[in-house]
Amino acid sequence: xxxxxxxxxxxxxxxxxxxxxxxxxxxxxxxxxxxxxxxxxxxxxxxxxxxxxxxxxxxxxxxxxxxxxxxxxxxxxxxxxxxxxxxxxxxxxxxxxxxxxxxxxxxxxx
Amino acid sequence: xxxxxxxxxxxxxxxxxxxxxxxxxxxxxxxxxxxxxxxxxxxxxxxxxxxxxxxxxxxxxxxxxxxxxxxxxxxxxxxxxxxxxxxxxxxxxxxxxxxxxxxxxxxxxxxxxxxxxxxxx
Numbered sequence: 577x578x579x580x581x582x583x584x585x586x587x588x589x590x591x592x593x594x595x596x597x598x599x600x601x602x603x604x605x606x607x608x609x610x611x612x613x614x615x616x617x618x619x620x621x622x623x624x625x626x627x628x629x630x631x632x633x634x635x636x637x638x639x640x641x642x643x644x645x646x647x648x649x650x651x652x653x654x655x656x657x658x659x660x661x662x663x664x665x666x667x668x669x670x671x672x673x674x675x676x677x678x679x680x681x682x683x684x685x686x
Numbered sequence: 687x688x689x690x691x692x693x694x695x696x697x698x699x700x701x702x703x704x705x706x707x708x709x710x711x712x713x714x715x716x717x718x719x720x721x722x723x724x725x726x727x728x729x730x731x732x733x734x735x736x737x738x739x740x741x742x743x744x745x746x747x748x749x750x751x752x753x754x755x756x757x758x759x760x761x762x763x764x765x766x767x768x769x770x771x772x773x774x775x776x777x778x779x780x781x782x783x784x785x786x787x788x789x790x791x792x793x794x795x796x797x798x799x800x801x802x803x804x805x806x807x
Contacts, residue, residue: 610791614731621781621800622723622731627793634795665731669791673745675733677723 578602580668582678588656588685596681597648598666604647609668611649613642616680617662625664626651653683661685688712688796690782695801702772702805708765708782708798716740716760719785719792722767724778725800732778735767736785736792750776772805779803 579601588594598611605611612627624633626642629649639654649668653660666678694706708720722734735746735756744756755768765782779800785792 610789610793612793614794616731621797623797624795627786627795628788628791631788663730667731667733667794673736673743674747675721675736677731677733680730 578670578676580666580676580678582664582666582681584679585682585684588653588660588683590656590658590685592656593652593654594656594683595645596651596653596664596666596683597645598650598668598678599648600668605644605649605668607644609649609670611642611644612667613640613649613651614665614667615662616665622665656683656685658685688784690784690796690798692780692782692798692801695780695803697804697806698772699807700773700805703768703770704772704803706767706769706780706782706801706803708767710763710765710784713784715758715763719787720756720758720765721783721785721794722756722765723781723783723794723797724776724803725781726775726778729778734780737765738792769803772803774805777803777805 581599613625614622616622630642665680689711721736737756741758753771781800782798783794784796786795
């Protein structure tokens with residue numbers, strides 16, 4: 577079974593830039609996997625940041641951006657702020673109407 | 687304003703059944719595919735199931751296939767998840783989520799606040 581991989585954790589300085597990635601245990605991620613990214617603060621519902629690789633969801637600031645970097649999908653946060661400190665999840669479309677989430681990345685801003 | 691409100695969660699014994707509901711407002715419900723996603727305590731998000739706009743096409747994660755059934759009542763703007771043969775590992779917060787059609791796929795854009803299902807004796 578294919579596993580969607582994410583870094584377990586990442587640290588970024590306030591005002592800095594961080595790039596999170598979303599890969600596959602076997603194979604490369606392309607736009608055909610329609611990668612999406614979600615942000616979740618503990619105890620809260622997820623919030624959609626990016627879908628279809630690089631489309632920003634309504635109300636999401638442009639310091640969040642998505643792309644394909646090499647063989648992975650990537651989410652870049654520029655000008656990190658204190659309230660960016662939370663969990664980030666990617667999801668990939670596996671075909672036949674099914675989706676698989678990555679394990680999530682905990683981002684710390686310090 | 688898009689709103690999704692889940693209900694129906696609670697404590698159920700292993701082997702039991704539960705039906706979750708998700709009431710939608712603020713958009714044309716029948717025009718959007720819908721998903722269920724769950725999150726066990728302290729764990730990550732897991733995709734569970736999705737249904738198309740008229741309810742005629744459904745898909746499931748392998749972990750719930752044959753036990754869970756997704757459905758919708760467009761007249762009532764409500765999405766359902768019938769959960770049978772529940773196991774301890776089904777314990778999670780269950781989120782309903784709206785999908786938007788973009789470049790050939792229906793992707794999640796809005797989420798409900800979730801409802802907690804606890805499977806325990």
